[in-house]
Each structure stands twice: as structure tokens, then as C-alpha cells.
Amino acid sequence: MHANCSTKKVEIFLMGKEGKMGKMVRELAEKDPEVEVVEGGDVVIDFSSPEGTKKAIAMQKPLVCGTTGLSEEIFEQLHALSKKVPVLYSPNFSLGMALCFEMLTFLKKRLKKQAKITIEETHHTQKIDAPSGTAKRMAKILEVEEVLSHREGNVTGIHQVDFLLANEKITLSHEALSRASFAEGALMAAKFLWNQPPKYYSMRDFINPI
Structure with missing residues (x-):
């Protein structure tokens, strides 16, 4: 810092x-x-x-x-x-999400051609925009067009990215526990x-x- x-x-x-x-x-x-x-x-x-x-x-x-x-x-x-x-x-x-953006950039460079990438996000029911701005940033980094969005209860924010390879899967997940x-x-x-x-x-x- x-x-x-x-x-x-x-x-x-x-x-x-x-x-x-x-x-x-x-x-x-x-x-x-x-x-x-x-x-x-x-x-x-x-x-x-x-x-x-x-x-x-x-x-x-x-x-x-x-x-x-x-x-x-x-x-x-x-x-x-x-x-x-x-x-x-x-x-x-979130500082954790800022680091996730860095990790996604790293993973994209190495896995973009080999992996099927999916993005999923969940937020509280009062959140108006969907997908979330964070999920849109993830999609931009990874050059992915579709994001699966959920609105449930009082969830502060959960974002998950899956990299599906031929015989394995890498998952990067971040959950904000509080605003x-x-x-x-x-x-x-x-x-x-x-x-x-x-x-x-x-x-x-x-x-x-x-």
C-alpha cells in the first residue's frame, strides 16, 4: 500500500x-x-x-x-x-476482490484457450443491477459474455469463476461477509x-x- x-x-x-x-x-x-x-x-x-x-x-x-x-x-x-x-x-x-482481479488476469493468460470459463454471482434481493458491476469486470477480464446472476435473501456478495479443463476444474471464489x-x-x-x-x-x- x-x-x-x-x-x-x-x-x-x-x-x-x-x-x-x-x-x-x-x-x-x-x-x-x-x-x-x-x-x-x-x-x-x-x-x-x-x-x-x-x-x-x-x-x-x-x-x-x-x-x-x-x-x-x-x-x-x-x-x-x-x-x-x-x-x-x-x-x-474489497481488497480481496482486487486481488481476485489480479488472479483472473493471471489465469486467463494461461488457461483461456484450454478452459471453459463460467462466472456466477449472488447478491441480496435489493440489489438492482444484474449482473453486478464486479461480475461485469470479471467478464471483461476473461472475455466471457454470459454471467449467471442470483438474488437471494441478504447475501452481501458472492462471486465464483470456474475454469473447466479436460480432466480438472479450477474454482476462484470470493464472498464478502460484510459491507x-x-x-x-x-x-x-x-x-x-x-x-x-x-x-x-x-x-x-x-x-x-x-
């Missing part, structure tokens, strides 16, 4: 502060001596909606965005903003981002690749 050598607290503005993720980020931020949630803020953390993300972009401040279901137009706006201020977008801020895993990653991303130069960043930029 990249350490921030400044003793100044990173002031964070929460877009979507009344949502489940916003409340979790605030709860963890209150226990973190390196950050403070304020109006305005040095960095915007956005877990809201496409409309909320547009408002976050309009603030013209360093932006950590975890909102999924965004249109191509909004992604273009995020990229345009990154020419002026640092922007970090990820569909999943706190996403909130922790978002706060780490904000601390990393606030003094970075303008660029479009990802979780890979502040997690050491395996």
Missing part, C-alpha cells in the same frame, strides 16, 4: 450518505484517525446512483466512485474529470487518492499486484 506521509486528516464528502454503503463508510470513518467526514471535503466518496455520480463529478474534486449501473456517458464524464483531478473507479472496493469490506477499501482509496496527480486510477494502482 502507498502510505500518506502527511499528518493532515483527509476530509471526505460522502455522496449517498443515507444509503447502506454511505452509512457504513461514515461508521468506519468515525473510528479512523486519518479521515474526517465533512461537507465539501478534500475527496468525494460516491456510493449513490447514476444521478448522484453526476453530482459528484460536478464537484470537480478527487473522486472515489463505487456506484454501479453507470452509463457509458457517465464513464466518459469520469474519464474527462480525471484529466483535471484524480479519479478512482471500482465496482468493488465493511467495501467501506474499508473505499477509505483506503480516498487516503491514497487525495494527493495524487490527475489520472484515472483503479484499485490496482494502490494494491501491490501478486
Whole structure:
């Protein structure tokens, strides 16, 4: 991880502060001596909606965005903003999932031609987008078109990828046990981002690749 050598607290503005993720980020931020949630803020953390993300972009401040279901137009706006201020977008801020993305890249290079690849994801029934943004990122990495999605109970998030070979199967699975895993990653991303130069960043930029 990249350490921030400044003793100044990173002031964070929460877009979507009344949502489940916003409340979790605030709860963890209150226990973190390196950050403070304020109006305005040095960095915007956005877990809201496409409309909320547009408002976050309009603030013209360093932006950590975890909102999924965004249109191509909004992604273009995020990229345009990154020419002026640092922007970090990820569909999943879990540190474990960031490492899973790295492992999938590794496995794809070695198994793409030999394996049949399937992706499956399960989330709680209130999750609107399907497939999840995380599953879409997996599919993009692996060049897979189809994702099997399930919506069940209060499941925070389960993603599984199977690589079926002639005589064996490799399974990579990740389960988020709490939304706190996403909130922790978002706060780490904000601390990393606030003094970075303008660029479009990802979780890979502040997690050491395996």
C-alpha cells in the first residue's frame, strides 16, 4: 500500500450518505484517525446512483466512485474529470476482490484457450443491477459474455469463476461477509487518492499486484 506521509486528516464528502454503503463508510470513518467526514471535503466518496455520480463529478474534486449501473456517458464524464483531478473507479472496493482481479488476469493468460470459463454471482434481493458491476469486470477480464446472476435473501456478495479443463476444474471464489469490506477499501482509496496527480486510477494502482 502507498502510505500518506502527511499528518493532515483527509476530509471526505460522502455522496449517498443515507444509503447502506454511505452509512457504513461514515461508521468506519468515525473510528479512523486519518479521515474526517465533512461537507465539501478534500475527496468525494460516491456510493449513490447514476444521478448522484453526476453530482459528484460536478464537484470537480478527487473522486472515489463505487456506484454501479453507470452509463457509458457517465464513464466518459469520469474519464474527462480525471484529466483535471484524480479519479478512482471500482465496482468493488474489497481488497480481496482486487486481488481476485489480479488472479483472473493471471489465469486467463494461461488457461483461456484450454478452459471453459463460467462466472456466477449472488447478491441480496435489493440489489438492482444484474449482473453486478464486479461480475461485469470479471467478464471483461476473461472475455466471457454470459454471467449467471442470483438474488437471494441478504447475501452481501458472492462471486465464483470456474475454469473447466479436460480432466480438472479450477474454482476462484470470493464472498464478502460484510459491507465493511467495501467501506474499508473505499477509505483506503480516498487516503491514497487525495494527493495524487490527475489520472484515472483503479484499485490496482494502490494494491501491490501478486
